[in-house]
Amino acid sequence: MKKILLALGLALSVALPALAQAREVTFTTELTDYRGDGAYLALYLTDASGAYQGTLWVAGRKSKYYKHLRGWARGSRLDPAEYDGLTGASITSGRTLKITLDLDDALIDSGYEVRVDTAVEDMRDNRADVAVPLTTGGAGTPVPGRGYVRSFRYDF
């Protein structure tokens, strides 16, 4: 009995902090009617100085086009380990992409930024189409993009 309680205690001591540290965040990216092919997007985190920290999502299946997501490509070095399990189809003009994922609590209010790079075939590439600090205060506030992103927001 004591052993079971000990095992349970150990399991909880491992599981509870992990649960407490993760926060569910939804990133909503609405595209403009840019009248082109499907857009490739990379959502990623940087520190306050703009240095790449990690990938949140990549929209667009063909890795040969990833180089056009220039800021993200440079930061991630296009290492598949950075984006495995975090890719989906490209997003067509005027549509809205919603990604919900669990992020470490320590990334919020700690000087990190969410950036979105965008690219469309035969149209210009937008490095940091969106760049917003990841803060509790900024949650729920839509911000406009500079390129194909009409608005971007995140919610906890």
Add this chain to the structure above:
Amino acid sequence: MKTRSVIVSLAVLCLSAPVLADDDCDDPVTDWQPREHLRQKLEAEGWTIYRIKVDDGCYEVKGLAPEGFGAEASFAPATLELMELEREDDDEDEEDDEDEDNGEYGYRDNRGDGQARDKAQTNRPVPHNGIVKGRPTVTVE
């Protein structure tokens, strides 16, 4: 002295330009053959051509290879040399096919096939980049 610096800078710029270019093919445009030549060459080899377009400095061909599989291939526009060939009907290329089904960059999930989307999300590997925990949920509206 200034003139010399400018000349040196220009020379360095000219020399570095080809190195900086990220196109997959770098044939000079003056040497390009018409895409009709490529079409005739490939059709003679047994290809069925759906379309030929220019992508990253190469001719990109979509069609059926002589062996009968769907293919996307890149050719050097001057020499018409094969640069890259991707099969498009393999299971492992299923993800790419999703793009192709709805145009080059289309989004199949938009057509309301919720089951396909759920399956795709379940089959997706768990991310391991240290930032995202668990599989993300993705929707397009």
